[in-house]
Amino acid sequence: MHANSLTTEQIRALIAKGKLKDAIFKVLGIFCLAVALLVIVLLVSDMVAKGSERFTVDFFLNFASRRATQAGILSAWVGSLLVMLVTALAAVPIGVAAGVYLEEYAKRNWITEIIEINITNLAAVPSIVYGLLALGIFVYQFGFGQSILSAGLTLALLILPIIIVSTREAIRAIPAMIREGSMAVGATRWQTCRYHIIPYAMPGILTGVIIGLARAIGETAPIITIGALTFIAFLPPVPYTTGADGVTAGMFDWVMSPFTVMPIQIFNWTSRPDPAFEVNAAAAGFVLMAMVLTMNGIAIYLRYKMRKNIKW
């Protein structure tokens, strides 16, 4: 029979074959998505199952210890919070300012182009390289030592591209008429940014900041590289209190204090041969996951709400 004069049955068979292939691919796609979901579920459920015996108040209020059952994450979660504070204080103003500059001020010239290419490239630089940068510059050149300040600034540089990009996207979504209206009543460029652009872009900026901080709080490699210690049995000095050594701490003494953070504590417990510490690692891992997933969840929710609410 001639090739291009198919019978109805043959055409039907051809269509059925095509539809079957479509269906197979659909199943394959759902399967791959299911694997991704399964990994999250497995991880969380394993950590809960293994670590549940450590979910006590003591676990949050004890320092690290040689005995697994007495070891807690006090210095780790306090350290993580303080490092995040420094990171946010450094990265948010700089990131938002850079985003505003690139969207509202920058002229189309080679300097702007270099800055833009740079930001894209920095996002692909491995995080451990930021650790090496911080080790050379912050720890030794600037003499900050292995302190909360060094770690906070390192992570700030790491998440700067995330904040800049999300700020720019949020600003770009604001229609030109807002700027024109503001300028028309005599506002300067900065007044337009200060009273219109930045407030209207706030939800988008906030989303970026939360995603950035969620990334920063889970980062381990750069902080290990600057030489954070794994065993810390004290807290950074509280401002204006007198420690055991009789020295009254100043307002900002805590930023220069040695510290440890959650991921390093988990790394330390994971790499010990004694399986009793696996339980601690699981429990601490769950706490860290809960922090990160909550932050990401808030960011996803914010973005979802934003898309529904804004109508210019």
Add this chain to the structure above:
Amino acid sequence: MNHAMSANNPSELPVVSDRLSHKAMRHVSERIIEALLFAAAAVSVLTTVGIVYVLVSESVQFFQQVSIVDFLTDTQWTPLFDDAHFGIMVLISGTLVSSFVALIVAIPMGTIIAIYLSEFAHGKVREVAKPILELLGGIPTIVFGYFALLMVTPLLQKIFPELPGFSLLSAGLVMGIMIVPYIASLSEDAMRAVPMSLREGSYALGSTRLHTALHVVVPAAFSGLAASYILAISRAVGETMILAVAAGMQPNLTWNPMEPAATITSFIVQVALGDLPHGSIGYQTIFAAGLTLILITLMFNILGQWLRRKFRESY
């Protein structure tokens, strides 16, 4: 208040010009603010300059003591021993093998998910699936390391009983899962940017969805796909904690994923965990390793740029 009232009175025009004299100050503060904003934007450039400066200046000191030929050809990596050898190939082999395993998992899975979400899935499925992928991409790598060492390795040992407790295989597999969201999300964006008219043309000729996806959409979006693969390679090469936890940290020149080995990144972590004096050869070694890492990443990125230019389609 006074000003506002007098400004409204047409007989006192000079007061208005007095108000306008503020404009000079306003101009100055505008310029100061612009300069400050520019300085913030310049921080990113300074970061790059800082990275290059630190890596190169420490590596220069390193290469004054170790010849580049030894660095590239020696088959032993024992920088902290008395009999020190600096053969970076040992670490590069670990990095390449683990990245290869990761990409074998991540590229097919990520691409399939991207094609499914962009060409097959309902809007509602997409709205559920994308946040799930985002959550997966947000999991801290140290948690993935825990997962690789304490869950995936025991599982693999049931299939391959001879698999050691630390291996590039299990670290690489988990790294692949970690990278899937990056590929899926970037590739999906690229495919969704392909104009609808191309698909409609294909459907009009009687193509099925799958045929359209594979023969029309994927080729049209190929430069975007290539970009996502390159980003994935950068992630894999630069990934640290999964390897430090699950692949062991002994230097081992091997191309077999079933063996434990150190990578460039896990070596840096191992050295940083110890207490090396500033300025010693061991201290400089991690910067030389970091420079190698950056150069490998850069190489793949240049390759990616070239691929993108070669396959770019415009409509």
